[in-house]
Amino acid sequence: MGDFLQSELEKAQQCLLETYELAESYGDNEEKDKSKYLQLMEQICQIRKDAIRNEDALKVAMEERTIADFESVFQGTIKRAEKNVQAKKTREYKAFSDRLEDISRSASGEILPSTTNKDGALIEMDMQVNINDPITKKRMIDPVKNINCGHIYERTSIQDAIQIKPKLRCPVAGCGNNQYINMAHLKSDNALKLHLQRIAKTQTTIWCTTLTV
Numbered sequence: 001m002g003d004f005l006q007s008e009l010e011k012a013q014q015c016l017l018e019t020y021e022l023a024e025s026y027g028d029n030e031e032k033d034k035s036k037y038l039q040l041m042e043q044i045c046q047i048r049k050d051a052i053r054n055e056d057a058l059k060v061a062m063e064e065r066t067i068a069d070f071e072s073v074f075q076g077t078i079k080r081a082e083k084n085v086q087a088k089k090t091r092e093y094k095a096f097s098d099r100l101e102d103i104s105r106s107a108s109g110e111i112l113p114s115t116t117n118k119d120g121a122l123i124e125m126d127m128q129v130n131i132n133d134p135i136t137k138k139r140m141i142d143p144v145k146n147i148n149c150g151h152i153y154e155r156t157s158i159q160d161a162i163q164i165k166p167k168l169r170c171p172v173a174g175c176g177n178n179q180y181i182n183m184a185h186l187k188s189d190n191a192l193k194l195h196l197q198r199i200a201k202t203q204t205t206i207w208c209t210t211l212t213v
C-alpha cells in the first residue's frame with residue numbers, strides 16, 4: 001500500500017483515539033459512545049484492506065499480456081479476496097478497540113497507569129490532582145464526581161458549599177462547566193474511593209514501621 005495512504009490512515013486513527021480521550025473526560029454520553037468510534041475504525045480498516053487487495057490484484061494482473069486478460073485477472077483476484085475481507089478481524093481494529101477500553105477504564109478510575117501500580121508513592125504522585133478536594137485542599141475520603149465536567153470533590157465539602165451558596169458552579173479553577181451544581185450532578189467515585197483507602201493503608205503501614213524502628 002502507498003506510504004501516503006498508510007500514513008493518512010494512521011493519522012485518522014490517532015485522531016479518533018484523541019477525540020475519544022477528550023470525550024471521556026469532557027463529553028456527554030453520546031460523545032462517549034464507543035460504538036461510533038469503532039464504526040469509523042472499521043471503515044479505516046476497510047480502506048486499508050481494500051488498498052492492499054487492489055495492489056495485490058494489480059501485481060497479479062500485470063503479468064497478463066492483453067488488456068482483456070488483465071481486466072479479467074484483476075477482477076477475479078479482487079473477487080476472491082473480497083470473501084475474506086473482514087475489517088473487524090484485522091490486527092489494527094483489535095488494537096484500536098483495546099485502546100478504547102483502556103482509555104475508558106482509566107477515565108472511570110478503574111485502572112491506574114500500569115507502571116505505577118506496584119508502588120504506592122508513585123501512584124500518589126500520579127493521582128495528586130485527583131486525591132485532594134479542590135475546596136478544602138485536603139485528601140478526600142468520600143469522593144463524588146460532577147457528571148457534567150468530571151471534576152471530583154469531597155462529598156461533605158461540596159454539600160456544605162452548596163448549602164452556603166445554592167448557585168454554585170464547579171469550584172475547580174478554569175473549569176468550563178457553567179451549570180450550577182446540585183446533588184443530582186454528583187456521583188460517587190467508588191474507584192477513587194478504593195484507591196484512597198489503599199493509599200491510607202499504605203501510609204499507615206509506613207508510619208507504624210517508622211515508629212517501631
Ligand SMILES: [Zn+2]
Nearest residue numbers: 149151170175
Ligand atoms: Zn468542573
